Each structure stands twice: as structure tokens, then as C-alpha cells.
Amino acid sequence: MNTEMMITFEEAFKIVTENYFRLGKEKVAVADAAGRALAEPVRSDMDMPPWNKSAVDGYACRHEELGHELTVIETIAAGSMPVKEVTPGTCSRIMTGAAVPAGAGYVFMLEDSEELPGGQVRFTGRPGNDNIARAGEDIMNGQTVLRPGHYIRPQDIAVMASVGVTEVTVSVRPTVGIISTGNELVEPDRVPAGAQIRNSNGLQLMTQVARAGAIGKYYGIARDEEKAICSLMKKALEENDVVLISGGVSFGDFDLVPAVMRSLGLTIHFDQVAMQPGKPLTFCTGEKKALFGLPGNPVSTLVQFEVMVRAFINKMVGVTEAATVLQLPLATDYSRKRAERLSWIPCIITPAGEVMPVEYHGSAHISALTGAWGVITIPRGQSWIQKGEMVSVRQI
Numbered sequence: 001m002n003t004e005m006m007i008t009f010e011e012a013f014k015i016v017t018e019n020y021f022r023l024g025k026e027k028v029a030v031a032d033a034a035g036r037a038l039a040e041p042v043r044s045d046m047d048m049p050p051w052n053k054s055a056v057d058g059y060a061c062r063h064e065e066l067g068h069e070l071t072v073i074e075t076i077a078a079g080s081m082p083v084k085e086v087t088p089g090t091c092s093r094i095m096t097g098a099a100v101p102a103g104a105g106y107v108f109m110l111e112d113s114e115e116l117p118g119g120q121v122r123f124t125g126r127p128g129n130d131n132i133a134r135a136g137e138d139i140m141n142g143q144t145v146l147r148p149g150h151y152i153r154p155q156d157i158a159v160m161a162s163v164g165v166t167e168v169t170v171s172v173r174p175t176v177g178i179i180s181t182g183n184e185l186v187e188p189d190r191v192p193a194g195a196q197i198r199n200s201n202g203l204q205l206m207t208q209v210a211r212a213g214a215i216g217k218y219y220g221i222a223r224d225e226e227k228a229i230c231s232l233m234k235k236a237l238e239e240n241d242v243v244l245i246s247g248g249v250s251f252g253d254f255d256l257v258p259a260v261m262r263s264l265g266l267t268i269h270f271d272q273v274a275m276q277p278g279k280p281l282t283f284c285t286g287e288k289k290a291l292f293g294l295p296g297n298p299v300s301t302l303v304q305f306e307v308m309v310r311a312f313i314n315k316m317v318g319v320t321e322a323a324t325v326l327q328l329p330l331a332t333d334y335s336r337k338r339a340e341r342l343s344w345i346p347c348i349i350t351p352a353g354e355v356m357p358v359e360y361h362g363s364a365h366i367s368a369l370t371g372a373w374g375v376i377t378i379p380r381g382q383s384w385i386q387k388g389e390m391v392s393v394r395q396i
Contacts, residue, residue: 006272009342015269016308020315021288023172023241030160033152035213036170037317042146044163047136052100055131059113059121060104061091066123069116076101091121100132107131139163149320151213171317174214177236178205181222181229181248181257182296200366201246201301208305212313224248230260237264237289244309247296257293258282266291274380276343277363278304297363303344303375306396326393330385331356339383346372347393355393
């Protein structure tokens with residue numbers, strides 16, 4: 001296929017994200033919900049805080065009596081409700097998180113207090129914030145605290161626990177079959193001989209699938225034979241919602257994957273994209289099935305999963321949040337010889353908040369990414385970027 005027949009990244013991304021299918025919902029315990037995609041809203045069953053509470057250890061008093069000599073009438077610990085009302089000339093000693101007693105409109109910190117004889121105390125600081133968290137100022141009773149469309153994080157678990165939610169509705173996790181191809185590949189526990197290399201894509205993709213909130217199943221290495229590829233691909237399609245196959249998708253003598261895809265009745269939407277790394281990316285679909293043919297080089301596989309496959313999985317589970325892309329200044333001049341494809345360059349973010357490309361030898365150089373924070377997006381047609389110019393950076 002000629003370069004002129006390649007589709008752009010933007011066209012490919014649109015095709016991928018328009019051809020998703022959903023798998024339904026299920027309830028899970030909140031303790032098991034981290035990393036799952038929230039499918040229904042979560043609402044609070046109470047105000048948070050449920051009452052006015054002290055934000056500091058100190059003394060609760062009437063605001064107009066700051067600086068006066070005040071008699072301490074009780075001590076209120078966190079977890080205990082006040083018994084007495086603060087009246088003129090009195091105050092209550094109070095701990096952080098405890099309920100503020102009736103009559104009090106200010107809590108001054110212990111550090112700003114002076115203890116006096118006879119059980120009295122006086123404020124010695126400068127008036128400022130009243131140090132009171134008002135009832136319902138964080139969350140109101142009945143308020144939606146979490147909306148569908150994002151992956152549940154530890155802080156979301158904390159919010160659900162605080163509003164009494166013990167079960168939550170999430171999207172069913174897609175199952176993803178993973179196949180590697182190539183006569184040259186051996187598994188990581190083997191010592192390569194001759195022209196062999198270890199298969200890194202299998203474990204890499206399994207990890208990426210898990211991080212994307214899906215369930216991965218590894219099917220091993222298929223030799224560069226149409227029958228072997230067809231057998232594994234058919235089995236993986238029968239048993240999974242999505243299949244990822246790395247290698248064998250280019251146009252060499254042993255690149256047999258596209259032919260197998262067609263023989264299985266899959267619709268191939270595209271098989272070349274104007275991007276680097278990852279030009280020989282193939283995307284095809286069947287009845288509630290999707291298959292991505294990924295390049296064999298590990299950097300290509302990793303990047304294309306993050307920018308294409310993850311976007312498809314997000315659509316499947318209803319996640320609406322787009323990948324975070326930062327706009328940051330380039331730390332040094334950058335140039336490239338050819339600019340007909342969109343390109344991603346591994347980079348770090350310097351302490352000065354600038355973006356610096358890392359040493360990178362091409363799509364087989366996976367070790368370059370171990371020290372990288374993310375990738376710089378170099379648009380098609382752009383061969384030169386000047387130091388200080390703003391660039392788009394995506395974390396990987």
C-alpha cells in the first residue's frame with residue numbers, strides 16, 4: 001500500500017471510537033471497585049460534614065468575645081456531641097473534627113490561646129478564618145457525588161465509603177485475548193538461540209490491558225504460518241470481546257495476519273495509518289468483536305495500545321474522560337528528516353517544567369521508555385520545533 005493510501009491518525013481514531021460496543025453493567029462491592037468504570041451515579045445519604053465541626057484543636061466561643069477572658073465549660077472530643085451551649089463569657093475546649101457547640105461562631109487555635117487562673121482562657125492571636133467547617137459544605141444530602149464515566153480511584157472509594165455506599169454499579173469488564181506472532185520469538189523464560197529474540201509484547205500488553213480495566217488472556221506465540229495464526233486467532237475471538245495480535249501485520253512475505261482476518265469474515269476498517277511508531281496498524285470488527293493488529297516492535301505496540309486500543313476500551317465501558325494532554329515548552333531544538341506522519345517521541349519533564357526528548361533509536365528501543373514520562377506529539381508536516389515552543393505531551 002502506498003503512503004497516499006494511508007489514512008491519518010485522526011481518521012483512524014474516529015473509526016475506532018465509533019465502532020465500539022457495550023457489554024452491560026454489574027454490581028460489585030466497593031472494596032472491589034477500584035479500577036472499574038462507574039456505570040451509575042453515586043448519591044450521598046447525608047450532609048458532609050453532618051454538623052458544624054471544628055477544623056482545629058482549640059476553643060469554641062462567640063465571635064464577638066474574642067480577646068475576652070472566657071470560662072471553659074466543657075471539653076468536646078471528636079466523636080462526642082456537645083452537652084452545653086456557649087453563652088456570654090464562656091467557651092468550650094474542642095478537638096479537631098468535633099461538633100461545634102450551640103452559641104459558638106468561632107474556634108481559636110490552642111497556639112493562639114493563653115490559659116488563665118480559675119479555668120479561664122483568652123484569645124491572643126489575630127482574628128481570621130473562623131476555623132469551622134459548616135454542615136453540608138462538602139456534600140449535601142441527596143447530592144450526586146460521583147458520576148458515570150470514569151475509572152474508580154482510591155479517593156472515589158473513600159467518598160463512597162463516607163456516604164454509606166457498600167455496592168456500586170460498574171460496567172462489565174471486556175475480556176481481551178493477546179497473541180504474539182513470529183518465528184523469531186521465544187518466551188521470556190527461554191534463552192534465545194541464533195536469530196531468536198524474547199517476546200516482550202505479550203507481557204507488556206497483558207499489563208496494559210489490566211491497567212485499562214479489562215481482563216487479559218494470553219494465547220502464546222503463533223508461528224508465521226497461516227494455519228497456526230488462524231487457529232489461535234479464531235480461538236481468541238470465540239473466547240474474548242477484543243483480540244490484540246502483535247506482529248505479522250505489515251506487507252512482508254511472512255505478514256499473514258490481514259489474510260487470516262479476511263478469512264474469518266472480519267471487516268477490516270484500515271491497515272495503515274500515517275503515524276510513527278505504528279504505521280502498520282490494523283483494525284477490524286465482527287459481530288460484537290474487535291481485533292487490533294499491532295506492529296511487532298514493542299514501542300509501536302505500547303504506544304498504539306495507549307492511543308488507540310485504550311480509547312476503544314474506554315468507549316466499551318462508558319468512560320468519557322479523555323487522556324490528559326499537557327502543553328509544555330520544549331527544552332531544546334528538535335528536528336526530523338521526514339514529516340509525512342504524525343510522530344510520538346519519548347520524553348521527560350525537566351525540573352524547570354520543560355519537555356526534553358530522551359535518547360531514542362526507534363520503535364524497537366523499548367528500554368528508552370523506562371526513563372520516559374510520556375511522549376511528545378509531533379504533527380504531520382512539521383519537521384522543526386524551536387526551543388521554548390509549546391508542544392503537546394501525553395503521559396504513558
